[in-house]
Amino acid sequence: MGSTRGAHRLRPANIGFRPDIEGLRAVAVLAVVLFHAHVPGVGGGYIGVDVFFVISGFLITRLLWQEVSTSGTVRLRRFYGARARRLLPASATVGIVIAVASALLLPPLQAKSVMVDAVASALYVGNYQFLLQGVDYLAANLPVSPFQHYWSLSVEEQFYFVWPALMILAAWLVRRARRRKAAVEAPSARPYIALLAVVAIASFALCWAVSHLLPAVAFFSLPTRAWQLALGGLVALTAGRWSALPPVVASLLGWTGLAVVVFACTALSTSTLYPGTAALLPTLGAALVIGAGCAVPTQGCGRVLASSPMRVIGRLSYSWYLWHWPVLLLAPLLTGRPLGLSGTVAAVLVSAGLAVLTLVTIENPIRYSTRLRGSPGGSLALGGAATATAVGVAIALLMVIPAPVGSGAPVGALTVQVTPLAPDDTPDGHEAAVRAVFAQVQGAVSEAVERKDVPSNLDPPLAEAAAEGRDIYLDGCMRTFLEAGQPDCVWGDPASTTTVALVGDSNAVMWAPAFQRLAEQRRWRLTVMGKASCPLMTLPISATYLQRVYTVCEQWREHVIGRLNAERPQLVVVGMWRRYGAVHEYGGGHGWLSAYESYSPQWIEGLGDLVRQVHGMGSKVLVLGPIPDPRTLVPTCLSGHLDDATACAPATSAAVNQSGIARESASTQINGGDYADLTELFCTESRCPVIVGNTLVYFDATHVTAEYAGSLAPVMGALADRALAGS
Structure with missing residues (x-):
């Protein structure tokens, strides 16, 4: 009986460094960058974000489980301090640069809209800002925001707020249950596995349903994306079972997972109903790669992922993700012409260079600061200051950007005079x-x-x-x-x-x-x-x-x-x-x-x-x-x-389809209707x-x-x- 119960007990997951996961980050960021650069054959590269979700769910849950399994709870100040130190300074710095560049390069009306996006993104509610735009069909014509890629960071930050609280609640319930038993048992992951499984199943069901109703809501919201983070968490909580896989089986699963991720990059496109069931491909693929790596982190696909080039890109992945999109979006405004192939390559390289600079000067010094690592309060204060600065800059720019008002001489309004006709006129x-x-x-x-x-x-x-x-x-x-x-x-x-x-x-x-x-x-x-x-x-x-x-x-x-x-x-x-x-x-x-x-x-x-x-x-x-x-x-x-x-x-030739109008007019009149060609109300020749x-x-x-x-x-x-x- 004891052996049976023991099969359901897991040791605290080994939270040692996983070079294969760093390489998997490289796969994810390369997919996103190539997709945004419109590289042929990578029409589904947006799934890189899904891979990031699974990685984050795995790493965060592994960290939380280790703490819960040893201390019975989660020290929230320490947890949030580490997250703030890791994420907020870099995202705030890049956000400030994006806001300033947008104010200088974009037309005033668009720039003002971008500042609202900047505030929402700095406060990590950008996903809901873009969700609201996504469910307004008249907003479909709006230019894409240089902050739009921040939506995924918002989803992850929101998950970071919810999941530790759920872990603490589960730990409290487990402690109460133990008090009713005479024997003291070793920590069991089963309650947490059950909790995450419920989250994953409910979230995926909601994702599937909402994807068929309002894809924008399913794409941007935490409740419809939580299953991907939860699946990564389930891999973390079952790491012991993954570790027990035979090397050959683990290697096969890892290669299968990586192949599925690559297949999703090439087979999916912007016309795919997403997330929906299509998101299962990158999500399950990433979970297989991470799970297989619990057994053979440097064998199979792990050997490729753990290679030096992949690890270098993986280390840059966060900063590169932050920089690549605004650089690609704003570069044509800076150069005054479409990027073209050479310009796109240059923009991608520039964003990579900025990522290196951000990693060396902001990410690593703050993340590994001995003083800050020993001070959760200091880390939280730094993160709060970074966020407040980004919000303040965006609000200040919003106030400074002038409302666009014409300075030309006043012009009379259009007036049309009409002579009434008799009802029986010819x-x-x-x-x-x-x-x-x-x-x-x-x-x-x-x-x-x-x-x-x-x-x-x-x-x-x-x-x-x-x-x-x-x-x-x-x-x-x-x-x-x-x-x-x-x-x-x-x-x-x-x-x-x-x-x-x-x-x-x-x-x-x-x-x-x-x-x-x-x-x-x-x-x-x-x-x-x-x-x-x-x-x-x-x-x-x-x-x-x-x-x-x-x-x-x-x-x-x-x-x-x-x-x-x-x-x-x-x-x-x-x-x-x-x-x-x-x-x-x-x-x-x-x-x-x-x-x-x-x-x-x-x-x-x-x-x-x-x-x-x-x-x-x-x-x-x-x-x-x-x-x-x-x-x-x-x-x-x-x-x-x-x-x-x-x-x-616009030129009339580009704005008006005269042959199409002629065909419509003929079809209308043949079938007994009257047709009004309105071109002269808008255009000269x-x-x-x-x-x-x-x-x-x-x-x-x-x-x-x-x-x-x-x-x-x-x-x-x-x-x-x-x-x-x-x-």
Whole structure:
């Protein structure tokens, strides 16, 4: 009986140095660096972070178990002092440099946003800062932050706060249980193994479920990543059993684990649903390598991992991880051109050099300081001072960076005059009215092309433009990614005999200010039905944001078509974004995957089917053509070019797909609808200005401002009249 119980008892894990783990760190950081450097064949290099999680879980749990098994508890001041000494000075130093460089190199609006990221990262809640951005689809166009890689450090630090507390609680429960027994037993790891197993199973189940619902939440949050750290901890608590493996078996397991990690680097990609079940590959692979190393740390794959080159890179891994991403991201701004192959190699080498400098001057001197190692309080004070300094610098820069305000002469607002037509006017009369209002706007657009200085009375101001991203939801009238159904959203006169429905994705809803004005003026009954990134055409779509088929979009479409069929509005105005299936050249390369691309034959056929279906219900149909693609985040761009707005104005040839518009127009008209080519409202033949009159045209890279949409209400009215008067 005693031997049976003994099989479940583990000696305190040997916490001697593991050269193979140092080499495994090298594998992890190389994977991440090569991935961020866009090296072909390393599309899954982001899994290096997962390997770091397993390593951290193993090392921290091994350390905690040794202390619990010998003293029965965890000395928190000593534990946190060691973590603070090891991690905080280097991360704070690099964070300060990133913040200062961002303030100097980035446009003011973007720099201000980065300072918020800097504060969150310094306080180790950056993962939740980026999570909040990740669940906001309008933030998908935002440039990637130079602090984004700090999210993984936040996850680890949060784990460091939670896991020791759980260990202390488990130790207390074990002590209480022992008091009830007559015999004093040797420390057993079984309660801690059970605790970590529960954490791992619950966390993985949550990770799997949330990955299919909101991948951004699963990717960034501790509860959905804890299983990876817990698995490393389980290896630490079962180290004795791993050590008992025959060398041949251990070597085979180690090589298998390393092969799985490398396979994940090459087989996975940014389109993989992640973490989900795909994260099992690097996580289990790293666990096998570490577990096998408990038996043969310098044999099998351990021989490779423990080699001098790998150990050198492993020692640099923390600092290199901190430096590589901001250097790659900010270097093009410093050089004034894209990096290219040679520039990327140079940036990677520069970041490695900075890592060496950080290791030699900050990491090692502080980490191995005899004075600090003997003073947990001193270590905590140093870590706290480093964090406070990083937060203080970021806040100071946030206050110092000026709000971008144009210094150009005030400019008059865009105004469009329209002559009311009789309800029974001829089609030619309505066509002439449309041409007249278009000509007025085109005149203002032509004047704006040559204007360089951002006017001092810009409307809305650049600093306030981003807030319009929240307003576009119209208090729930535009459904978010996860919402199906459609509430009743009515403006104007609810009892009117003329009902106009504005329907589509956010590029339809952005025109609501124009149609709301018309509804009030003309006593229409206006109903708005919109859903984020969900065009009304019945076409399959898989949102990159969700990394799965957008089934809620399909449900919303069915609901809206049913509503239209039941309500039979006199006019249905359809709008949609025209960048589905494409990858943005801005905002970090976000895009929307689908089984089709905008303007493709499938798209044109789907548009025709939609127009024919709605027209068959007895409604007139007006399809709004696309707005130009400004190819940049307009407010951010202008904040860095206050004296040259033309630097943010794209060429018409690059911003407008004329052939696609022509195909859409033909398909719409053949199937009984009216099509509005809106190009002249935004562009001349050569260029598309981003300020017309004193009005800012776009509040981001894909939507017009409420002010510009509202100023075009007379134009939308003329288009609606023409569509209503059509046969």
